[in-house]
Amino acid sequence: MEAFSDGVFAVAITLLALDLVVDGPGHGPLWSQIAHHWPAFAAYGVSFFTIGIIWVNHHALFDLMTRVDRPMLYLNLLLLSFVVAIPFVTSTLASYLRVPGASGTTAGLLYAGVMEAMSVSFTLIFVHALRADLLTVAPPAEQRRSAVLRFGLGSVAYLGVMALSFVSPVATLVSAAVLAGYYVFQRTPDVPGDGPGI
Amino acid sequence: MEAFSDGVFAVAITLLALDLVVDGPGHGPLWSQIAHHWPAFAAYGVSFFTIGIIWVNHHALFDLMTRVDRPMLYLNLLLLSFVVAIPFVTSTLASYLRVPGASGTTAGLLYAGVMEAMSVSFTLIFVHALRADLLTVAPPAEQRRSAVLRFGLGSVAYLGVMALSFVSPVATLVSAAVLAGYYVFQRTPDVPGDGPGI
């Protein structure tokens, strides 16, 4: 299953770059075209590292599983269905990054909403792994509740990113970047749930 | 062979999302654009989980094979040639989902026809695996006929989806979704043929 998931992550992360474009000769100086398209570059950067971090945590969690049951395969598909949607919501957020008002908010909500759905799916994967006893190293029973809470912290944080979409689409992107940055500098948990996923 | 097949499934499932687009700023409120493009989102969802389920069953069947012969490689290529066509028929079905009449029926037949061809290829893979004795765990000889029949149930079901294309393209998509849903909640067969593939 890892090979398939790795493939989906790899394709999704690479398709992000399809949104990097310039208009080409005859559309003014190249430098000003790139400057004009800065939202695409900024959104690419944030989404690239967000997908990268999910992959790192996905890999770390599945490496701890001794076996994978059928519900886990479908929970993983659910997670991947949102990962695959990231290039679309990234491109949409980039298009609307300088558009104020309702459409900018919609673009932000779409972006943060897919991240939220991804984060919730990832927490469901962790919860199912605990319940179905799929992990080699699991937190002791009395600490499971708090482990799930810490693991699912990202799901709460992305609700905040969704709320910030009502400020502006730039606020959505910046807060998503800060959140991704937080996870980059998070130390590796030795026991799953000892640190959050995303 | 698994790595190559996993790669094809991963790329095909991710390319599906290339069909998720909005028209961008200057084309009305973003929310109404998304609402207007609902067929693309609905078709993406159904096709994503259909490819996902085929992958799960493909993986489960090939894990039971001790070896793979040359005819099996080509039967697998035949299956993959239809998997790879799914993004195209999905995009076409989405475009014609609100188009009544002959063209809508054609779009539905195209979609269900590729699913049918994929399902038949998968049944051929199972039949060849039995005949060429490639499986570690095979049903006893007297039960093979019924095992093949149960495995090939999807091929019959997709004929029904094809028939429903004459009602409307929405009927095609809904019945394909119901069929995919049925397979999601199907228990894992311990012996291949004990439950259907797709």
Added chain:
Amino acid sequence: MEAFSDGVFAVAITLLALDLVVDGPGHGPLWSQIAHHWPAFAAYGVSFFTIGIIWVNHHALFDLMTRVDRPMLYLNLLLLSFVVAIPFVTSTLASYLRVPGASGTTAGLLYAGVMEAMSVSFTLIFVHALRADLLTVAPPAEQRRSAVLRFGLGSVAYLGVMALSFVSPVATLVSAAVLAGYYVFQRTPDVPGDGPGI
């Protein structure tokens, strides 16, 4: 190296399907659109199975290698550089399939030329594997010359496909299909060189 090559084959074979398009609602009955675009479907079919067959033979040859040296890595990159160009030449051949005269011939030469280059690269891989003693099972020294000749038969056959491009682009596609079909029904060689590659 297998994982990377498998990935390139998988992406190239899936990108072929990006060329399957219809014009959409408002461009006449869907069925006649598909009929009009038959060259794209025919070219897709031939190229899909050609890439598939190369992959099967690539896989079979590399499975026989005990180790891979640096020249082999670059010969493999050379092969992959032509594999990756197949979606482009397929799309071009499809566009010119009904165009008579010089441009149709150019499209055919481009298609058959990339196949020829791929076939020559594959023969070079086989020759290098023999010379650098990388194979677990190698034909005895006195039979190497004839083994290389038989392996390199595809390189000669694609010269014939190139020649047929001067007849018409349809002749190119049909002869490439016949050649691919020949390889599908070719029995697996137990010793490399006992049967041709492509």
Added chain:
Amino acid sequence: MEAFSDGVFAVAITLLALDLVVDGPGHGPLWSQIAHHWPAFAAYGVSFFTIGIIWVNHHALFDLMTRVDRPMLYLNLLLLSFVVAIPFVTSTLASYLRVPGASGTTAGLLYAGVMEAMSVSFTLIFVHALRADLLTVAPPAEQRRSAVLRFGLGSVAYLGVMALSFVSPVATLVSAAVLAGYYVFQRTPDVPGDGPGI
């Protein structure tokens, strides 16, 4: 981690070929269209082998690692974020290859700048592997400084490619091709740092 990285390299190298296009029937003889689009073909060739060489060296270095820590995962993501941007900068360089003046220089700087960033990331990976003691075969402590210098030679060379962008975008492409060619014919280092990366 190899599977994910291999996937990203494979998709990025294959997406390069999406830039190979002709205008199609009705736009003059096909041969002159291809001749007109030579920058796309030249840029494709150079970028294909550059990504290929990075992959070869990436593979060789990671094969020497006994384990991978979390900083290494993120350094690898940093490297991949530039690899994934290569199709974009390749396409842009091709568009501006015949455009003199500031925009041509910008296109060259963009191309060489992404290569430089990739090269620096790769050197950082090597430095971190030495410092965190992740390699099975490492140069002795007193030779580390010179090993890093030799490994990081590519980072210096790409500064030269950037400087040549002020001459013309063709100078950028030719010097990048020469640099890639140099690495192809470089012998395999037995100990990392014994030969440069890229």
